[in-house]
Amino acid sequence: MTTVPSDLLTASRAGTARPSTTNxxxxxxRVHRGGPASRAQLTRESGLNRSTVGALVTELVRRGLVVEDDPDPTRQVGRPSPIVRCSPEVAALAVVPETDAVTVAVVDLAGAVRRRFRCETGHPPSAAEAVELVRGVLDAAAGPWQLAGLGLAVPGLVRATDGLVRWAPHLEWRDEPLGTMLGEATGLEVLAANDANAGVLAEHLFGAAQDATQVLYLNGGPSGIGGGIIINGELVMGAEGYAGEFGHTQVAPPGAEPKELEAWVSRQRLLDLLGLESASDDVLTDALHHVEDEALQAEVLRQLDALALGVRDMVNALNPQRVVLGGFLGSLFERAPEHLLQALRAQALRPSWESVSVVRAALGSDLLLVGAAELVFQRVIERASLTAA
Amino acid sequence: MTTVPSDLLTASRAGTARPSTTNxxxxxxRVHRGGPASRAQLTRESGLNRSTVGALVTELVRRGLVVEDDPDPTRQVGRPSPIVRCSPEVAALAVVPETDAVTVAVVDLAGAVRRRFRCETGHPPSAAEAVELVRGVLDAAAGPWQLAGLGLAVPGLVRATDGLVRWAPHLEWRDEPLGTMLGEATGLEVLAANDANAGVLAEHLFGAAQDATQVLYLNGGPSGIGGGIIINGELVMGAEGYAGEFGHTQVAPPGAEPKELEAWVSRQRLLDLLGLESASDDVLTDALHHVEDEALQAEVLRQLDALALGVRDMVNALNPQRVVLGGFLGSLFERAPEHLLQALRAQALRPSWESVSVVRAALGSDLLLVGAAELVFQRVIERASLTAA
DNA sequence: ACGGTATTGTTGGCGCACCCAACATATGGG
DNA sequence: CCCATATGTTGGGTGCGCCAACAATACCGT
Known part of the structure; x- marks a missing residue:
């Protein structure tokens, strides 16, 4: 696994004349995030010269990163402009270990999931098992594309530099060098992150946080509450990659003992009240939308109150533009949005409150796969500035 | 007051061939942050070519941003290399309104406070008063330098785009357009921020956070607890500039009702226990260092426990490299460092805990002045990339 | 005193990325 | 069929950084 260059501020673009981020x-x-666009559009949006855009696109085509399609057939005055879009031949392998399965997928540079393999285990897989499962689908993952790397999203604390899983309670892992193992097994470069961090990347790319540069993301899954932060348009990883753990924030609704946010806002308690044994997010969302029940409603409001307390502190600390709620937190929010907003309005500092909008996550189950792949694509895009290639 | 360019990710360096951050x-x-250095040193550190460094330094001299001194007389083999340092003629006006005074200073690009005017008011000044006081010292602030702008550090919520003070409880201000007023009164470009945000900028530049890129800063002053965050080497301002308000974080030590962090960690209660009417930070620090008293000690430990709870959640959320404690929080910490560290160690997630170091702030009373000026210098440095000038 | 070695500033030539202007190409409308 | 409009393409110019060779200044040994 390759070490992430630390990119210190004082460091220089040693030896090369070209700055690290070129046009x-x-x-x-732009094409990766914003989708296909004509050369003319790119010229307008970028402010670059027509001829420059032409040269740059040609270069990107030469490197196999984008392809040019025939112009949009909607007839307009003037010479038609070819459509530029991400090459379907550039892809990343996304790996997401969960409590009962390991999901492996091929995601292309356009963000489309081209292949998906859900390898059920029925129990929390060991790291070695996970690697074996990935190795097993590697052949089946072959196709008309090249894998640029492997993106790993883990429900736990993962060291960004080498993909060492420091602690993943729901997988019962501690200090498992999954990143290194996957790198050796696949020969691919591995980029790793916490699952919620991958999630916010995806929501920022294609979802509910597309147009925001300051984002607070909270996700509720079977393995608790995770979070991700985007500041100045960049994912906050922290010193070693452990940022975003606000499921353990201490929260104390009025008159109650303080407990971790996860203890108050619990997916399991909702399932219990709904009489569901275990359920996918879709089923849970549906149930939360339809079931009328006094006890359930009370629990929903209690959980939203606790959530508001946790979110409030983070909103005050970070002054985000947008708060995105994913997983069952989104379903909770949808059931009584005004309740959460009211609680937040009453508690957050007014100026910070006024600059934020709270929304439900927009992406579905492919979220983590897209986010994991995005870890790889960030690298691919960065590298597009290097002369070599 | 000039609007801060939003610098969206998708935006381009429209029209110019040069990327926004050049060598x-x-x-x-480098010279601003790291102090004087010989050309040879700059060449080594930057990785640039000798001739390039030569040309760049010449250009910086031409623009009046740096000056070259005679080489270090310590005899070494080889041709002596001239020393490059920030020009003493480039300065910023720093303005810091407080509860009983308005401090105005001239800070030069090297970070030195060249003039300081403390205009006592004895009561919280109004915005109009503050502007008058600044206008009053403007003549006296003249000297062998040029003012590149005005940096404003306010103990409260300030909108970054135009310096509108949304809320400054201790000044009893609400929606005072101080930034615009100062701009009109002085003719200078105004850059504004929260005081703690200015503080962390200064600590990051010259103080206890110099070598860290992920910093959590908490400051305890007469006007409560403020904070600042640096991520990827950049100050986090948030969507509108209100980031860093973690004095209002809800905190509940075991068995106690949750209250705002500021309610638990209180400068005033320390002064009361010390029998001091009001005191400067220096006096308070000294007293905390020397006075042996059981009640005081108990209070100190209680406050540290509460502080640990607040810091814990932020450490988990942001995974910083360094936590810097300023003002009386630093004094508290120094009195019983192990107590705070112990409390944190017991509560923070282990991997996040292992990557962080907690230290006391290193800068003294000039902190806010240097930080406010830095707001201006950041802009000056950015602009060094533009061809014109 | 003098030449040798080491380090660094300086100069001229080159490459690369971008801009501009002019021209070529492709469309819709009279 | 020709014109107006919009856009790709080509050739030349500019700015910034690299490199290599040379000039300047130090220490050192004889």
Whole structure:
């Protein structure tokens, strides 16, 4: 596994005349994030010269990163402009270990999931098992594309530099060098992150946080509450990659003992009240939407109150533009949005409150796969500035 | 007051061939942050070519941003290399309104406070008063330098775009357009921020957070607890500039009702126990260092426990490299460092805990002045990339 | 005193990325 | 069929950084 260059502020672009972020990366990022666009559009949006855009696109095509399609057939005055889009031949392998399965997928540079393998285990897989499962689908993952790397999203604390899983309670892992193991097993470069961090990356790319540069993301899954932060348009990883753990924030609703946010806001308690043994997010969402029950309603409001307390502190600390609620937190929110908003309005500092909007996550079950792949694509896009390639 | 360019990710360096951050800014930033250095040193550190460094330094001299001194007389083999340092003629006006005074200072690009005017008011000044006081010292602030702008550090919520003070409880201000007023009164460009945000900028530049890129800063002053966050080497301002308000974080030590962090960690209660009417930070620090008293000691430990709870959640959320404690929080910490560390160790997630070091702030009373000026210098350094000038 | 070695500033030539202007190409409308 | 409009393409210019060779200044040994 490759070490992430620390990119210190005082460091220099040693030895090369070219700054680390060129207009090549600018265009590639635009097409990656914003989808297909005509050369003319890119010219307008980028402010670059027509001829420059032409040269840059040609170079990106030469490197196999984008392809050019025939112009939009909607007839307009003037010479038609070819459509530039991400090459379907550039892809990443996304790996997401969960409590009862390991999901492996091929995601292309456009963000489309091209293949998905859900390897059920029925029990929390060991790291070695996970690696075996990935190795097992590697052949089946072959296709008309090249894998640029492997993106790993783990429900736990993962060291960003080498993919060492420090602690993943629901997988019962401690200090498992999964990143290194996957790198050796696949020969691919491995980029690793916490699952919620991958999630917020995806929501920022294609979801509910697309147009925001300051984002607070909270996700509720079977394995608790995780979070991700985007500041100045960049994912906050922290010193070693452990940022975003606000499921353990201490929260104390009025008159109650303080407990971790996860203890108050519990997916399991909702399932119990709904009489569901275990359920996918879709089923849970549906139930939360339809079931009328006094006890359930009371629990929902209690959980929203606790959530508001946790979110309040983070909103005051970070002054985000947008708060995105994913997983069952989104379903909770949808059931009584005004309740959460009211609680937040009453408690957050007014100026910070006024600049934030709270929304439900927009992406579905592919969220983590897209986010994990994005870890790889960030690297690919960065590297587009290098002369070599 | 000039609007801060939003600098969206998708935006481009429209119209210019040069990327927004050139090696010109790189060198200027190095000399600004790291102090004087010989050309040879700059060459080694930057990885740039000798001739390039020569050309860049010449250009910086031409623009009046740096000056070159005679080489270090310590005899070494080889041709002596001239020393490059920030020009003493480039300065910023720093303005810090407080509850009983308005401090105005001239700070030069090297970070030295060249003039300081403390205009006592004896009561919280109004915004109009503050502007008058600044206008009053403007003549006296003249000297062998040029003012590149005005940096404003306010104990409260300040909108970054225009310096509108949304709420400054201790000044009893609400929605005072101080930034605009100062801009009109002085003709200078105004950059504004919360005081703790200015503080962390200064600590990051010259103080206890110099070598860290992920910093959590908490400051305890007469006007409560403020904070600042640095991520990836950049100050986190949030969507509108209100980031860093973690004095209002809810905190509940075991068995106690949750209250705001500020309610638990209180400068006033320390003064009461010490029998001091009001005291400067220096006096308070000294007293905390020397006075042996059981009730005081108990209070100190209680406050540290509460502080640990607040810091714990932020450490888990942000995984910083360093936590810097300023003002009386630093004094508290120094009195019983092990107590705070122990409490944190017991509560923070282990991996996040292992990657963080807690230290006391290193800068003294000039902190806010240097930080406010830095708001201006950041802009100056950015602009060094523009061809014109 | 003098030449040798080491380090660094300086100069001229080159490459690369971008801009601009002019021209070529492709469309819709009279 | 020709014109107006919009856009790709080509050739030349500019700015910034690299490199190599040379000039300047130090220490050192004889």
């Amino acid at each position: 090549l990366t600018l265009l590639l990022e | 010109l800014t790189l060198l200027l930033e």
